[in-house]
Amino acid sequence: MATIVFDLDGTLIDSAPDIHAASNAVLAEAGFDPLTFDEVRSFVGKGVPHLVGCLLEARGQPREGELFDRLYADFTARYHTAVTLTQPYLGVMDALEMLRTRGHVLGVCTNKPVAPARAVLDHLGMSDYFGAVLGGDSLPVRKPDPEPLLATFAALGGGQPVFVGDSEVDAQTAEAARIPFALYTGGYRKTPVTEMHHDALFDDFDALPELVEWLAWL
Ligand SMILES: O=C(O)COP(=O)(O)O
Numbered sequence: 049m050a051t052i053v054f055d056l057d058g059t060l061i062d063s064a065p066d067i068h069a070a071s072n073a074v075l076a077e078a079g080f081d082p083l084t085f086d087e088v089r090s091f092v093g094k095g096v097p098h099l100v101g102c103l104l105e106a107r108g109q110p111r112e113g114e115l116f117d118r119l120y121a122d123f124t125a126r127y128h129t130a131v132t133l134t135q136p137y138l139g140v141m142d143a144l145e146m147l148r149t150r151g152h153v154l155g156v157c158t159n160k161p162v163a164p165a166r167a168v169l170d171h172l173g174m175s176d177y178f179g180a181v182l183g184g185d186s187l188p189v190r191k192p193d194p195e196p197l198l199a200t201f202a203a204l205g206g207g208q209p210v211f212v213g214d215s216e217v218d219a220q221t222a223e224a225a226r227i228p229f230a231l232y233t234g235g236y237r238k239t240p241v242t243e244m245h246h247d248a249l250f251d252d253f254d255a256l257p258e259l260v261e262w263l264a265w266l
């Protein structure tokens with residue numbers, strides 16, 4: 049049996065459409081033009097402060113200050129209900145079901161704040177699979193600091209660990225935490241996989257249950 053911790057955005061769920069819509073709503077509210085889907089998706093993975101900083105920078109504004117505070121508050125207020133355009137990736141629900149049936153313990157470690165993370169998991173009927181959910185605001189540090197990932201495994205009671213994520217941040221986190229890492233290649237990564245740390249790669253969640261069996265014993 050393994051203890052498997054998943055990243056959320058770009059790994060279990062394709063949430064970029066909601067994050068794009070919320071970002072453009074926040075920009076519009078502040079009088080700025082919208083950004084493209086690809087632009088906003090490239091900002092996802094390092095938490096909300098980073099995202100909001102990128103939105104401002106893309107519109108020629110400083111990343112910090114009064115405007116940042118306003119957009120950050122507006123984005124945060126909208127984030128809890130930004131769930132309607134989000135879907136689990138193909139095969140995710142079946143993979144979670146199979147992993148649970150096989151007795152593996154499952155958790156989530158995301159840089160999304162924990163309240164919207166829980167909201168979208170509830171909305172998609174996924175919450176029951178996870179014994180622990182840590183967000184970008186659960187601890188004073190977020191990924192790629194290894195602490196949130198290690199704390200998620202600790203909350204799940206230990207066991208043979210595997211981390212599943214999609215991004216450069218996840219790869220760095222796994223490396224820093226010395227946890228076996230499966231890289232999902234269908235998410236929001238910007239770097240070629242050959243240049244990223246990973247112990248295994250997959251592009252189809254049907255492959256994950258088998259992958260986990262051997263990764264857990266690395
Ligand atoms: O909120 C983000 O920036 C991304 O969150 P993730 O860690 O689930 O990819």
Ligand SMILES: [Mg+2]
Pocket residue numbers: 055056057058059093213214215235236
């Ligand atoms: Mg991610």
